[in-house]
Amino acid sequence: MQHVRNTLRQLLLIGISIISLYPVWFMLSTALKSSKSYTLDPTGFPTHVTFANFSTVIHSWPILLWMRNSLFVTVVAVGVSTVISIMAAFAIVFGRGPGRESLFRSNIALMAIPPVALLIPMYTLMVSLGLINQLPSVMIFYTGLLVPFSVFFFVNFFREIPMELVEAAYMDGAPHRRILRKIILPISGASTVTLVIVNAIFVWNELLVALVFLQSNTSRTLMAGLALYQGRYVTNEPLLMAAAFFSILPLVVLYIFGQRFFVRGLTAGIGK
Amino acid sequence: MNSTVLHGDAASKSTRLTSSLKRHVTIKFLSSFCVVAMILGVAALPTAGPAGAASKKTSITYWFWGESDIPGMTKWMQQRIATYEQQNPDVKISLVPQSNTTIIPSFTLAAQSKTGPDLDTQWATLPTILPALGGSVTPISNYVSKADTSHWLNTNENTYKGKIYAMPLYMIGVPLVWNKKLFKKAGLNPNVAPTTWAQFLADCKALKAHGITPFGMGNQDGYFGAWMFAIYEKQMLNSISQLTQGVAGTGNAETKLLGSLKSMYTSFQTLIKDGYVNSNVESLSLNQGWQLFPQGKAAMSFTTDGNALSWAKTIGEANVGAAKPPILGTGTLAATYDVTQSSDEFITSWSKNPKADAKFLEWLHEPKNMIALNKETGAFPADNQFPLKDITDPLARALDKLDTSGTSVWLENFIPPQIDSNADIPAGQLITSGSGSPSQAVDLWKQQIALWRTQQPTQFKQFSAWASSGS
Amino acid sequence: MESMNSPSSLQLSIETDERSAPDERKVWRRRHLWPYGYMAPVLIALALVFGYSFVEVVRYSFYAGSVGQLTYVGISNYKELFVDPQFIHSMFNNFKLLFTVPIVTILALALALVINTTFRGVRQYRAIVFLPYILPATAMGLSFSYLLQGNGVLDSLLKTLHLPFLIHDWLGSPSWVMFSIGGVIVWQQFGFGVVVFSAALLAVPGETIEAARMDGANWWIVQRKILIPQIKRIIEFFVILQAIIVLSSVFTYVYVLTGGGPAYSSSVMEFFIYQNGFANGSIGIASAGAVVLLAIASVFIAIYLWARSRAAKAAG
Secondary structure, three states, X not given: OHHHHHHHHHHHHHHHHHHHHHHHHHHHHHHOOOHHHHHHOOOOOOOOOOOHHHHHHHHHOOHHHHHHHHHHHHHHHXXXXXXXXXXXXXXXXXXXXXXXXXXXXXXXXXXXXXXXXXXXXXXXXXXXXXXXXXXXXXXXXXXXXXXXXXXXXXXXXXXXXXXXHHHHHHHOOOOHHHHHHHHHHHHOHHXXXXXXXXXXXXXXXXXXXXXXXXXXXXXXXXXXXXXXXXHHHOOOHHHHHHHHHHHHHHHHHHHHHOHHHHHHHHOOOOOO | OOOHHHHOOHHHHHHHHHHHHOOHHHHHHHHHHHHHHHHHHHHOOHHXXXXXXXXXXXXXXXXXXXXXXXXXXXXXXXXXXXXXXXXXXXXXXXXXXXXXXXXXXXXXXXXXHOOOOOEEEEEOOHHHHHHHHXXXXXXXXXXXXHHXXXXXXXXXXXXXXXXXXXXXXXXXXXXXXXXXXXXXXXXXXXXXXXOEHHHHHHHHHHHHHOOOOOEOOOOOOOHHHHHHHHHHHHHHOOOHHHHHXXXXXXXXXXXXXXXXXXXXXXXXXXXXXXOOXXXXXXXXXXXXXXOXXXXXXXXXXXXXXXXHHHHHHHHOHHHEXXXXXXXXXXXXXXXXXXXXXXXXXXXXXXXXXXXXXXXXHHHHOOHHHHHHHHHHHOOEEOEOOOOHHHOOOHHHHHHHHHHOOOOEOOHHHHOOHHHHXXXXXXXXXXXXXXXXXXXXXXXXXXXXXXXXXXXXXXHHHHHXXXXXXXX | OHHHHOHHHHHHHOOOOOOOOOOHHHHHHHHHHHHHHHHHHHHHHHHHHHHHHHHHHHHHOOEEOOOOOOEEOOOHHHHHHOOOHHHHHHHHHHHHHHHHHHHHHHHHHHHHHHOOOOOOOHHHHHHHHHHHHHOOHHHHHHHHHHHHOOOOHHXXXXXXXXXXXXXXXXXXXXXXXXXXXXXXXXXXXXXXXXXXXXXXXXXXXHHHHHHHHHOOOOHHHHHHHHHHHHOHHHHHHHHHHHHHHHHHOOHHHHHHHOOOOOOOOOOOHHHHHHHHHXXXXXXXXXXXXXXXXHHHHHHHHHHHHXXXXXXXXXXX
């Protein structure tokens, strides 16, 4: 009985794994086919593997430039939002004075605001600042969008730190700057990495804002570039799939090496 | 509460704390990372960008479209640019390809921010004229002499109040193409195209009876529907002003327009209901749907000259026939063919070097470049210096004969882009997806025309003035 | 080097601030005002991105036209919104997508319960199931657009399995398209649910389960009577979070898979705002749509905040 149950469970899990991975496999296998062999047999195993699609994407699409832009935007938006959120969370948890709790609460509410609702005013603002088609336009917007969750995340983490640890230092007259640097930051390493990963995934995967703010070919992020080239290459499935595979590759590699950070960070929004 | 589940529970907190202290180095790394990130952010500000670099090159950004009309167009343009840059080392042109779904939205967006391309491709007439009236286009006739523009064909499509706003590159007709092999298979005369709607339906019926998909098209992006509008709504009308006055809402013109739309959509619906169009028409884009024809999976299609020629290469020229789309309507315009410059090229109002832009566009019309266009793609250049009579390819000759047979109109160019995207496209999808009746399609037009009038008051005024000027 | 970082040495390493006696006001300011200095950057960011935008989006909703040529029209945009079939479709589609919430929740919970033991490969399975959640919807949407196309990969699979009655134009049929988009959302969110619920289940104290087993409760009773009630709160939060996601971040799926078609039948509010505000350049009506979306979103946010405060109370 137990044996049957175990086999059934294994079968179920294998089935679910296939469903989870099939679209990724379809992407990769299509990318490895020529256009002709795809038309003949879209689902078959790529028998005559070709890397021509990958080299076309690299050589005749600005995909490396888009990747660089995505990376650049991700690093800046995530970096800035992390730093300012740590500062604010530190003040909220360890500071005194009114208004701290309301700032925390408003962050919780803002976490769930649909970004699209902010898009029109941000767009007109960027137009008047002359930042359309410039990477700082999305960097600013993303930074703002990342702040609520980041503050929420750090406040929750800081609240788990035993108060005595901080109070002792405070009694000794250490300035808060030093408390943050010498006590709080050293124990926040893992959590910070977790948050950085969550936020980086958001920025890397974001489409709508990039689509609207970055119209010029040289300033696009990877997702915006991919979406805008979709229409033009829709009849060349292998080429499009090769480009799509490039866009997921960094995430898959990161995931394989840093799985626990992904899981911990992405589930952190629940239950706090 | 339960969150501890995800963060480790309270008991292990202190041990974690100690071990975390070992991550001091990580922290230093992280904070320096953040500082670097901020510096990078500042460095990315526009003032520090490459624009400030001491380069005297004139750089021209060109948002270009044309591949969908004429396969090979982009390649031709890339070759031209390479040659031009060689001859003019101080000019750098970056070509950005657009697709059917991005051509209008991208430029609408650029026009709102007044940044973006120096040169842009738009569909002719209203998609060009309306942004021009909104101040986003510099008339090309300001920079190119009359002696030169006089060689261009169909400049009337983009002329308003004496100014030519954009330059044509090519002319395309929209023929019905049919696969002669498949016609034979269905027992039809492979050399005779249906000329009336009734004959067309009869041919479809015969093809379907032999298990052949009669008509291959794609409407995921709405362009099959838009083409039905362009070809068949036109056949219902006696003049274009019946359409433009209807949109402007003068007198009872709107009611009349809606009535004619209804009969067009009713015929369109028959085609779908009887199963004469590929069953996945709604999930293929226009370009994807077109692939059915060269793959031998559909017997007929509406397409452009450029595609017809390209497909003839795939399935053999002897197998491809091209004719005027079958006649359905009884309007005066039913006698016209569907020829247009389709897309046009213009200088944006915010371009910093309109002279250099114009010089490049003008250069494209030099005879050797126009001949190269025809050589590369088989398509017909929009220039009267091009020696049409030198064309020997029989299919090309047949297409050319159609194109030059009389007056020509592409109706879709005469509706404002917002009505095109909010009424024309979804109304056609109501029909092809079977989710709406012809009267619902017409209601949609009515609603969206009304919404456009109130949502774009300035554009509406400009449109009405343009419509009443008889353009 | 490492030993330097033991807690005691750390305490010592914090030097006391004994620089020349600063005047009292400075000390007071440092004692009491520093939190505001620390919060300032975040406040500025929030004020710019959220505060400014909220005010402006409401203002724009009373205008018509494109950027640079706006005309004041009062509340007419709101009136038009509710006669515009595209907007009505879009709003209902957002609500329709709520059907994915119970599906994801139930499927994920079921799998989490099934794998709530240690057996060979459990970690690997969990890792595989979670993967879709982190992948960009743009890229995966492209892949799905080919899989779900009429006569596409899924349909030919169904054909070879001799299940012709299941064959549909998954993206082109107005009656199926929302199910297809919902299916892709379920595919992506499923792993997230599994991981969240698995983590919650692991934290349920083993003794409770053992006690129930001793009393003769079978597997199903243990799940239903012990485990599920124990993680009720997590389930609640998960449900609310999913509802917020289908309301406010499904643009990418729609843009890549269908472009809102056929005939608006797969448009959502986000897509409506994008289409009208940016592709058509009518920012007034798009802003009015954004205000309506904000109003609906705030209902969900209120539910979320309420659930939080209730959970906090329950936790003491």
